[in-house]
Amino acid sequence: xxxxxxxxxxxxxxxxxxxxxxxxxxxxxxxxxxxxxxxxxxxxxxxxxxxxxxxxxxxxxxxxxxxxxxxxxxxxxxxxxxxxxxxxxxxxxxxxxxxxxxxxxxxxxxxxxxxxxxxxxxxxxxxxxxxxxxxxxxxxxxxxxxxxxxxxxxxxxxxxxxxxxxxxxxxxxxxxxxxxxxxxxxxxxxxxxxxxxxxxxxxxxxxxxxxxxxxxxxxxxxxxxxxxxxxxxxxxxxxxxxxxxxxxxxxxxxxxxxxxxxxxxxxxxxxxxxxxxxxxxxxxxxxxxxxxxxxxxxxxxxxxxxxxxxxxxxxxxxxxxxxxxxxxxxxxxxxxxxxxxxxxxxxxxxxxxxxxxxxxxxxxxxxxxxxxxxxxxxxxxxxxxxxxxxxxxxxxxxxxxxxxxxxxxxxxxxxxxxxxxxxxxxxxxxxxxxxxxxxxxxxxxxxxxxxxxxx
Amino acid sequence: xxxxxxxxxxxxxxxxxxxxxxxxxxxxxxxxxxxxxxxxxxxxxxxxxxxxxxxxxxxxxxxxxxxxxxxxxxxxxxxxxxxxxxxxxxxxxxxxxxxx
Numbered sequence: 001x002x003x004x005x006x007x008x009x010x011x012x013x014x015x016x017x018x019x020x021x022x023x024x025x026x027x028x029x030x031x032x033x034x035x036x037x038x039x040x041x042x043x044x045x046x047x048x049x050x051x052x053x054x055x056x057x058x059x060x061x062x063x064x065x066x067x068x069x070x071x072x073x074x075x076x077x078x079x080x081x082x083x084x085x086x087x088x089x090x091x092x093x094x095x096x097x098x099x100x101x102x103x104x105x106x107x108x109x110x111x112x113x114x115x116x117x118x119x120x121x122x123x124x125x126x127x128x129x130x131x132x133x134x135x136x137x138x139x140x141x142x143x144x145x146x147x148x149x150x151x152x153x154x155x156x157x158x159x160x161x162x163x164x165x166x167x168x169x170x171x172x173x174x175x176x177x178x179x180x181x182x183x184x185x186x187x188x189x190x191x192x193x194x195x196x197x198x199x200x201x202x203x204x205x206x207x208x209x210x211x212x213x214x215x216x217x218x219x220x221x222x223x224x225x226x227x228x229x230x231x232x233x234x235x236x237x238x239x240x241x242x243x244x245x246x247x248x249x250x251x252x253x254x255x256x257x258x259x260x261x262x263x264x265x266x267x268x269x270x271x272x273x274x275x276x277x278x279x280x281x282x283x284x285x286x287x288x289x290x291x292x293x294x295x296x297x298x299x300x301x302x303x304x305x306x307x308x309x310x311x312x313x314x315x316x317x318x319x320x321x322x323x324x325x326x327x328x329x330x331x332x333x334x335x336x337x338x339x340x341x342x343x344x345x346x347x348x349x350x351x352x353x354x355x356x357x358x359x360x361x362x363x364x365x366x367x368x369x370x371x372x373x374x375x376x377x378x379x380x381x382x383x384x385x386x387x388x389x390x391x392x393x394x395x396x397x398x399x400x401x402x403x404x405x406x407x408x409x410x411x412x413x414x415x416x417x418x419x420x421x422x423x424x425x426x427x428x429x430x431x432x433x434x435x436x437x438x439x440x441x442x443x444x445x446x447x448x449x450x451x452x453x454x455x
Numbered sequence: 456x457x458x459x460x461x462x463x464x465x466x467x468x469x470x471x472x473x474x475x476x477x478x479x480x481x482x483x484x485x486x487x488x489x490x491x492x493x494x495x496x497x498x499x500x501x502x503x504x505x506x507x508x509x510x511x512x513x514x515x516x517x518x519x520x521x522x523x524x525x526x527x528x529x530x531x532x533x534x535x536x537x538x539x540x541x542x543x544x545x546x547x548x549x550x551x552x553x554x555x
Binding site for chain 2: 408411412413414415417431432435436438439442443445446
């Protein structure tokens with residue numbers, strides 16, 4: 001590292017100032033089986049050429065260009081990686097692209113041995129202040145330096161715009177770059193499709209995919225279809241999902257585990273256990289090996305449609321296949337038991353789960369509190385609420401409401417107020433939601449008392 | 456689930472939410488208690504409840520009952536004792552529905 005004026009040393013060692021760059025995707029947390037499959041792992045071929053992601057420098061404190069230049073002049077290190085870090089650091093706080101580009105120009109002037117390459121511009125792109133004009137500006141300066149954009153450039157530009165919520169601009173820039181310079185790959189297409197699905201109508205998304213296919217030859221792949229199916233399933237439009245599956249077959253793709261899991265989830269969310277089982281059987285027929293997510297989905301779906309016995313059987317099948325049930329599996333099962341009104345069995349399952357070394361999460365406790373209150377086992381519910389409180393876990397809307405209601409019904413209003421305080425204090429719910437529940441419960445209590453229904 | 460539900464609650468019943476969080480000009484008795492000239496019904500409840508907690512006004516034998524001190528009496532109809540269960544209703548009385 002170069003010579004750094006003492007006044008800036010604190011900035012280097014302060015871990016709070018580290019800002020992970022958007023260029024380097026953070027390692028994804030292990031796939032939560034409730035969030036459905038996302039197979040895409042964004043790949044950046046340019047990654048190896050860019051500076052070390054572990055140490056993004058936060059050297060610059062002000063977005064002022066002149067200050068940055070002064071600091072740069074006091075440095076002697078001309079290692080390109082170090083200069084890239086500097087650029088990254090400045091671009092991340094700089095307010096305009098003009099400043100960032102001017103700073104890059106200043107770097108090249110100060111260190112003639114340093115020649116910007118594609119990754120240099122990628123740094124600028126990923127730190128652009130999220131508007132299409134600044135992306136254009138960066139791309140223009142890249143072109144005038146004689147560097148043509150490649151797939152990675154397209155990908156970064158699209159991701160930067162999408163992360164700012166400007167999906168339409170991202171589509172525009174993608175088309176521009178594809179028609180002028182080079183094609184994008186399916187990763188970029190999929191990323192954009194996923195973002196489009198969130199905020200645009202299905203017909204827009206289809207039109208976009210068709211256009212990409214017809215004009216630029218970027219064909220949707222299995223992941224694209226999975227994203228689409230997931231999207232229509234979330235919209236409870238299963239007919240469209242099945243149509244997509246036939247399209248998938250026509251295009252010559254063989255549905256994989258993820259596609260099946262997604263469809264199964266669609267059915268399970270609608271409590272259609274039998275259809276989910278059908279998908280599962282079809283999957284086995286086709287010789288696709290079910291994975292942990294498949295079993296979790298199926299157990300969730302069966303529990304939801306009240307078929308706990310079958311769900312339990314599946315738990316055994318799962319074990320035979322060598323998959324260890326996790327907290328999601330157990331919580332789904334507990335949910336099913338609670339729905340049946342057998343909260344004590346759910347509590348028994350909790351100890352079984354803990355005995356197997358699987359630790360419950362806040363969702364598990366929420367399910368139990370909810371179920372126990374419903375089965376009028378208030379003491380036990382309060383006990384689990386205590387566990388949640390000591391673990392700092394958040395209450396969910398349903399379990400909060402049932403707990404408050406159960407406490408009020410037993411004439412333990414003070415405790416209900418305490419739960420209210422905890423819900424507000426732990427930011428489980430908004431103040432408004434928590435208070436509305438409390439208020440309406442107390443109103444209901446008054447009525448119930450008048451009719452002699454509550455204590 | 457929460458945001459969705461909240462959204463639904465708001466779109467279903469915007470008035471209900473509004474009269475919970477809208478700032479209201481307070482009558483003089485309440486103004487003295489909260490120390491502000493405007494407050495929402497939610498804010499008012501929160502400040503009364505936290506006043507009860509900080510001054511330990513809950514009856515030690517029966518936590519569901521609040522023994523009012525002079526200041527609290529002035530805003531809760533002058534009752535010497537109120538039940539916690541009726542607190543929201545009592546506070547609501549200071550926030551009459553606006554005539555259309």
